[in-house]
Amino acid sequence: MKITMAHGSGGEETEKLISRIFAAHFQNEILDEMEDAAAVPGAERLALTTDSFVVEPLVFPGGDIGKLGVCGTVNDLLMRGAVPKYLTCGFILEAGTDAAVVEQAAASMAQAAAEAGVLIVAGDTKVVENAHEAGGIVINTAGVGFLHRDVQITPSGIRPGDCLILSGSLGDHHAAILSARMRIENHIRSDVGLLTEPVSILLGEKLAVHAMRDVTRGGLATILSEFAKRSGLTMRIRESALPVHPEVRDFCGILGLDPLTMGNEGKFVAAVDAADAETALKLIRDTACGREAVIIGEVTERAEVPVILETKIGGERVVTPLTGEGLPRIC
């Protein structure tokens, strides 16, 4: 079945699409009430976030747009130190999209939501015209997390001496998407995934985690630039410490890409008090998604430049945020 403009009319066809695909996969007590707004238990302090997801191809090695849509928003809540609780979900479908692809995305979302322990409590579907009836999907998710009164995790809380821990290898998602687009056959898989496990452990152990950020659009270079800007300090990292899988490194070499500006979808960088850094590293390494975690550098008082990379041959390179398109759009 192809999605048609009628599926976006708000009438009977919309209702059928919702009940057959979305309600069937997202089924839960709150969503089943089919209200325009869901009523849910709250908390004294909340974390709120939103993200829209566009990716081509919609299904790629390691995941699909549905998994991306849940992991991206859940990870944003985790990075703030919140416990993710609820998602809302807006589907924008181009007329001509195969309903089977929409269903696969919904199934992936449901699976990732269950894994993350969040409920999809409200949804919306719109259909937009597409000149070529080629089809396409944009998914917006907004997330609500419960935030403990005392949790203050934010780049402005970074302190000189903090260690910078990266939870794993760089560039996998970006390289996987580009490979799929360029029809290059390799074994590179997207790292799209939830950061729930390492983050809950770090927070559960009450380690001095000052800031966390998932390494998505713009890559590590952009995240560290933001850390520097928001804290007024300098981030100093070592090139030799940066984990990049050999196949991704080769792929980048051939295409002239820099893993520092490439996007990931299942990695984070944390600024942790030096006293707790080794413990934090060990705990992250004990999790399924953090086995390749490393300390990539330290925070220093503000130097001449905000982010410095010590190169493998002993030099220093200024790291700047991604500018221009840089790389083809992948998330």
Added chain:
Amino acid sequence: MKITMAHGSGGEETEKLISRIFAAHFQNEILDEMEDAAAVPGAERLALTTDSFVVEPLVFPGGDIGKLGVCGTVNDLLMRGAVPKYLTCGFILEAGTDAAVVEQAAASMAQAAAEAGVLIVAGDTKVVENAHEAGGIVINTAGVGFLHRDVQITPSGIRPGDCLILSGSLGDHHAAILSARMRIENHIRSDVGLLTEPVSILLGEKLAVHAMRDVTRGGLATILSEFAKRSGLTMRIRESALPVHPEVRDFCGILGLDPLTMGNEGKFVAAVDAADAETALKLIRDTACGREAVIIGEVTERAEVPVILETKIGGERVVTPLTGEGLPRIC
């Protein structure tokens, strides 16, 4: 300035777009922190909703996509009996969109949010390719409202004998959009607006409001069908009572459109206990957006059909939800 793919890269251009347009207009203490997730005070019980907005033209008589994006989501929260508090906002921009149009949408959103007393606390921007570089905007908003412990407003709470109150005339938004698209010159203006005033007054007076729903996509016919389905009762309305502005009525007559299935963006229908109906009607009529409110019918035990219209000439017509495209897409 035209929006380019670089504005969606997540790097420096994205940051400039965000700071120059979105941060400038949405400016508030929470958003200014520029976190991936906002931290906000919560409440014991929450209402959550989401909606995506696509409308052509982006600016129309009576409003624009920005105003639509805030009013639609705020109204959904109000319909549940919640006090709207926070919005998240996802912009999906087509490459080639004029930045001035994006700015106008942002300015309208800011104004409507201020009027509604809600804060825009998190945002996201993506840029998608457009074959013709013609430009286009989709806005997704998700809303969080605080819900009092005792408030239970839902179609399943509708009771036999309830009066159905409609807050004003039908079809204005739909007719305004169609007129603009067809380049027909008339004085029809969209009714896009906030329902904050009448809803807060009804709830403040603790009247027995059993259900509320804003009359958007699918029109009154679709909403009443849902009321009937969810309550297991029959909705009986009178054609003679339905308010339709003369110019909208003429417009519909010429094009063969039915105001019952046309979308509005600033009207709601409420099922109110008969004992409180006259008081509720008076209170709604005292508000700026409810001056033309009327009792359009009543709820009865389940009859043979779920929604019945008593026609002006004394007959009865079965009212069914909108099917097919019905009408060109307007929201």
